Amino acid sequence: MIEVKNLKKSFGTNVVLKDINVTVKPQEVVVVIGPSGSGKSTFLRCINLLESITDGHVYIEGIDITDKKSDINKVRTEVGMVFQQFNLFPHKKVIENIMLAPMKVRNTSAEEARKKGLELLRKVGLEDKAEAYPDSLSGGQKQRVAIARALAMEPKIMLFDEPTSALDPEMVGEVLEVMKQLAKEGMTMVVVTHEMGFAKEVGDRVIFMDGGLIVEENVPNELFDYPKEERTKAFLSKVL
Amino acid sequence: MDIQWSILVEYAPFFLKGTLLTIGLSLAGILIGTILGLFIGLGKMMKNKFLSFPFGVYITLFRGTPMLVQIMLIHFAVVPLFTGGTNGIAAAILTLSLNSAAYIAEIFRAGIQSIDKGQMEAARSLGMTHVQAMRYVILPQAFKRMIPPLGNEFIVLIKESSLASLVAAPELMYWGRAMQGQYFRVWEPYITAALIYLLLTLSLSYVLSRLERRLATE
Ligand SMILES: Nc1ncnc2c1ncn2[C@@H]1O[C@H](COP(=O)(O)OP(=O)(O)OP(=O)(O)O)[C@@H](O)[C@H]1O
Ligand SMILES: [Mg+2]
Numbered sequence: 166m167i168e169v170k171n172l173k174k175s176f177g178t179n180v181v182l183k184d185i186n187v188t189v190k191p192q193e194v195v196v197v198i199g200p201s202g203s204g205k206s207t208f209l210r211c212i213n214l215l216e217s218i219t220d221g222h223v224y225i226e227g228i229d230i231t232d233k234k235s236d237i238n239k240v241r242t243e244v245g246m247v248f249q250q251f252n253l254f255p256h257k258k259v260i261e262n263i264m265l266a267p268m269k270v271r272n273t274s275a276e277e278a279r280k281k282g283l284e285l286l287r288k289v290g291l292e293d294k295a296e297a298y299p300d301s302l303s304g305g306q307k308q309r310v311a312i313a314r315a316l317a318m319e320p321k322i323m324l325f326d327e328p329t330s331a332l333d334p335e336m337v338g339e340v341l342e343v344m345k346q347l348a349k350e351g352m353t354m355v356v357v358t359h360e361m362g363f364a365k366e367v368g369d370r371v372i373f374m375d376g377g378l379i380v381e382e383n384v385p386n387e388l389f390d391y392p393k394e395e396r397t398k399a400f401l402s403k404v405l
Numbered sequence: 406m407d408i409q410w411s412i413l414v415e416y417a418p419f420f421l422k423g424t425l426l427t428i429g430l431s432l433a434g435i436l437i438g439t440i441l442g443l444f445i446g447l448g449k450m451m452k453n454k455f456l457s458f459p460f461g462v463y464i465t466l467f468r469g470t471p472m473l474v475q476i477m478l479i480h481f482a483v484v485p486l487f488t489g490g491t492n493g494i495a496a497a498i499l500t501l502s503l504n505s506a507a508y509i510a511e512i513f514r515a516g517i518q519s520i521d522k523g524q525m526e527a528a529r530s531l532g533m534t535h536v537q538a539m540r541y542v543i544l545p546q547a548f549k550r551m552i553p554p555l556g557n558e559f560i561v562l563i564k565e566s567s568l569a570s571l572v573a574a575p576e577l578m579y580w581g582r583a584m585q586g587q588y589f590r591v592w593e594p595y596i597t598a599a600l601i602y603l604l605l606t607l608s609l610s611y612v613l614s615r616l617e618r619r620l621a622t623e
């Protein structure tokens with residue numbers, strides 16, 4: 166589903182990703198953890214080409230997105246992304262936020278897009294906020310709208326970059342709940358998060374990154390309870 | 406100071422014609438300047454440094470030199486170069502347009518760059534093209550922020566259109582100067598001109614503040 170081969174990324178002379186190799190299978194939930202600045206966000210953003218790739222290849226369902234001939238906009242419709250800062254469109258109502266991309270990118274009719282949008286809002290528990298503007302929502306509500314907006318394109322893969330890090334603690338649960346539900350429905354997910362509980366409960370695999378490298382990866386229980394690498398142990402002792 | 410009302414009455418039709426031309430020059434400058442400004446602003450934002458460089462030079466030249474110098478050059482050198490003769494109105498419109506385009510380009514660029522880059526990323530991550538993201542996500546937000554500085558620029562333009570009197574375009578200030586030349590009076594022509602300019606700029610500010618308020622509540 167996702168295949169990352171020898172991915173390297175630098176910003177000028179700063180080498181941020183050194184040599185990343187990851188395969189994500191359909192319906193798999195992969196959780197990425199690691200200290201600040203280790204390159205987690207950059208890794209995620211390379212998967213849908215929000216960052217240009219310095220070297221290596223990323224295949225999404227067999228399509229090499231580093232190939233100039235690939236239609237990146239088409240690939241991106243298959244890969245939803247949820248950001249730490251929500252990035253809702255403030256000049257549009259909640260329902261319009263969700264309807265915009267299906268209408269403009271997929272030429273879905275307004276009627277159909279609205280119907281689908283309301284369905285998704287029901288799914289994330291925000292049906293009553295359809296006509297509200299993003300500014301009037303709480304952080305947790307904004308993030309759930311952002312998830313609904315990404316789902317409206319019916320992606321096959323969802324990327325989450327610290328989706329709960331900008332939230333007040335009491336709102337973290339409602340967002341994680343939606344993500345758990347998605348995982349249960351079989352969505353393929355790559356999640357960067359500091360929520361170790363979520364990683365243990367939902368993750369099929371945990372990747373620990375440090376210094377632009379994948380230091381260790383394993384099923385959650387193994388990685389958390391029996392880390393092999395010193396750097397993993399040091400990191401886990403700080404966060405657990 | 407005794408005001409000679411009779412010469413004011415005599416000049417009233419000229420002031421009226423002059424005011425209409427002032428409005429015309431300003432409108433033309435605003436319209437052409439806005440369209441040119443959009444393109445120059447976009448040009449300056451291009452990632453390719455070689456392509457964006459000339460736009461940067463244009464903006465620097467027009468913002469860094471007095472409009473008086475620009476209008477003289479355009480009137481006595483540029484327009485004759487193309488038409489073989491001089492034409493005050495054409496020179497005035499050209500100068501106002503080219504000059505305001507430089508300022509509007511910067512307003513446009515600043516407006517777009519003031520939008521959080523997460524907005525573009527969110528739009529692109531949904532599969533929108535760059536043009537779609539600009540059109541549906543970035544520009545509507547940027548436009549709102551551009552209205553106050555654009556309004557300012559329009560007001561400046563109305564006032565600067567008075568420079569056209571120096572190249573014999575018969576606008577408001579031209580008739581003020583004509584009146585001074587004929588009667589050797591200064592208070593009557595210039596107070597009248599000042600009041601009319603004030604009326605124009607205040608009306609425009611009023612319209613703009615209404616527009617701003619309407620957009621703010623939307
Ligand atoms: N646009 C950019 N330009 C230059 N350097 C960047 C850019 N984005 C990220 N970096 C650098 O890349 C490195 C990795 O950043 P990244 O955001 O991927 O880390 P992260 O693991 O997501 O950290 P955090 O947990 O703080 O979000 C950092 O040193 C950062 O300064
Ligand atoms: Mg990050």
